[in-house]
C-alpha cells in the first residue's frame with residue numbers, strides 16, 4: 051500500500067474502527083527542535099542527552115516531541131501534559147490517568163522518518179525500516195526467520211530478496227511491538243507472503259497486518275488484533 055500522506059483536518063476524530071498512521075519528518079529545523087525539547091519530560095531529556103551523536107539526539111527529540119504533539123491532539127491537552135508509562139520490555143503506553151480515552155499508540159523510526167500508529171480500541175504495533183543493502187541478509191534470515199521463510203527468501207533474486215527480507219522483518223516486528231514482546235521473539239512469529247501477495251500472520255488469533263510504503267526506500271507494517279479496520283494516513 052502506497053498511501054497519500056495528507057495533512058490531518060483540524061476537526062480530526064479517531065473512530066473506534068479506525069487506525070491513524072502519522073508520517074513524521076525527524077530532521078526538523080533548529081527552532082522546531084528547541085520548541086519540541088521544551089515539551090519533553092525530564093527523563094526524556096536525560097535520555098536525549100545520552101545519545102553520542104547529535105543527529106541521533108535530535109531525531110529522538112523530534113520523534114518524542116512530535117509523538118507528544120500527536121497524542122495531545124487526540125487527548126485535547128498540551129504535548130507537555132502527555133504522560134507515559136513503560137511496560138516490562140520498554141513499550142511506552144499512556145499513563146493510567148488517560149485510561150478512559152482507550153488511546154493506544156506505537157512509534158517507529160528509521161533514518162529520517164518516523165511513523166506513529168494510533169488506535170482507540172486495542173494495542174497496536176508499527177515497524178518502519180529504511181531499505182539498505184545487507185551483506186549478511188541470508189545469515190540474518192537463517193538466524194531469525196522460520197525455515198519456510200528462509201527457503202522462500204533464498205529462492206528469490208538478490209533484488210527481490212532485499213525487499214522480501216524487510217517485509218518479513220517489519221511484519222514480524224510490528225506484531226511483536228503490538229504485543230510489547232520486542233525482537234527477542236522474532237523467530238516465533240510466522241509470516242506468509244510472496245513477492246506479489248500481501249503478508250499475513252500465521253497465528254491462531256485474528257490479527258490484521260497492513261504493509262505500507264511511506265517513502266522511497268522505506269517499508270513499514272502495522273499490526274493490530276481483529277479485522278475490519280479502516281486505515282487513514284496523515285503527514286505530520
Ligand SMILES: CC(C)(COP(=O)(O)OP(=O)(O)OC[C@H]1O[C@@H](n2cnc3c(N)ncnc32)[C@H](O)[C@@H]1OP(=O)(O)O)[C@@H](O)C(=O)NCCC(=O)NCCS
Pocket residue numbers: 110113114138139140141142156157158159160176177178223226227228229230231232233234
Ligand atoms: C522495541 C524494539 C522492537 C525496537 O526496535 P527498533 O527497530 O530498534 O526500533 P523502532 O524504531 O521500530 O521502535 C522504537 C520505538 O518503539 C517503542 N518501543 C520501545 N520498546 C518497545 C516494545 N517492547 N514494544 C513496542 N514498542 C516499543 C518506543 O516508542 C521506541 O521509540 P524510542 O526509542 O524513541 O523510545 C527492540 O528494541 C526490542 O526488542 N526491545 C525489547 C527490549 C527487551 O526485550 N528488553 C528486555 C527487558 S529489559
